[in-house]
Amino acid sequence: xxxxxxxxxxxxxxxxxxxxxxxxxxxxxxxxxxxxxxxxxxxxxxxxxxxxxxxxxxxxxxxxxxxxxxxxxxxxxxxxxxxxxxxxxxxxxxxxxxxxxxxxxxxxxxxxxxxxxxxxxxxxxxxxxxxxxxxxxxxxxxxxxxxxxxxxxxxxxxxxxxxxxxxxxxxxxxxxxxxxxxxxxxxxxxxxxxxxxxxxxxxxxxxxxxxxxxxxxxxxxxxxxxxxxxxxxxxxxxxxxxxxxxxxxxxxxxxxxxxxxxx
Numbered sequence: 001x002x003x004x005x006x007x008x009x010x011x012x013x014x015x016x017x018x019x020x021x022x023x024x025x026x027x028x029x030x031x032x033x034x035x036x037x038x039x040x041x042x043x044x045x046x047x048x049x050x051x052x053x054x055x056x057x058x059x060x061x062x063x064x065x066x067x068x069x070x071x072x073x074x075x076x077x078x079x080x081x082x083x084x085x086x087x088x089x090x091x092x093x094x095x096x097x098x099x100x101x102x103x104x105x106x107x108x109x110x111x112x113x114x115x116x117x118x119x120x121x122x123x124x125x126x127x128x129x130x131x132x133x134x135x136x137x138x139x140x141x142x143x144x145x146x147x148x149x150x151x152x153x154x155x156x157x158x159x160x161x162x163x164x165x166x167x168x169x170x171x172x173x174x175x176x177x178x179x180x181x182x183x184x185x186x187x188x189x190x191x192x193x194x195x196x197x198x199x200x201x202x203x204x205x206x207x208x209x210x211x212x213x214x215x216x217x218x219x220x221x222x223x224x225x226x227x228x229x230x231x232x233x234x235x236x237x238x239x240x241x242x243x244x245x246x247x248x249x250x251x252x253x254x255x256x257x258x259x260x261x262x263x
Contacts, residue, residue: 014047039105041055045093056082099128104130113166123184126184136258142165142166144253159224191258192256203240
């Protein structure tokens, strides 16, 4: 996978910024897969285990093997109660440490933009899932403005800055997700968007959570002058949608794809 050292060295910060939004999209994703209980699952790029928890809660799997390239994320995931039922280990999506046909299903949640060779990762997912089994992935729609941090990026631009795009963010368009799955020779390939609401009780809760993780957006903010940071905050206070109670609430969405291994 890509070098995400500066992104994913703090599991707790990642959970604060992304955990519940990953799960909100993941709930829709798993309902869409509509798979029966008792399956053997591979969770590719499990991170802190937010999606892994959801998978165990909603799908009653017989077994789950979860991998991630970040030692810090795996260490954090192993502190969760779900670790009693999941095998967490370090691993590369482009060279999965599993045997051919070892699983009934495989999922990759919010990962594909960080993988240098997405086609190889999809090929590997297909290899480790048995004939007739299903695999799927979803990722925030960066290109279409669906990322949960899109309002902050827009505020930075309004303050005269610019957040550089992730090198692989174009891989998360619906067209490209479909292309990866079709090129891998999967059957019944389908795509959809996963629409969620991002909400916080007040601005301080929003700012604290959204700037906790040192990803590329937050790294940009940390290099800004105090006056420019205040300009970003002022833009957000003015433009973030709020209800009558002051609760912040806005839409975010991910693109998803699924397909079956030919029988």
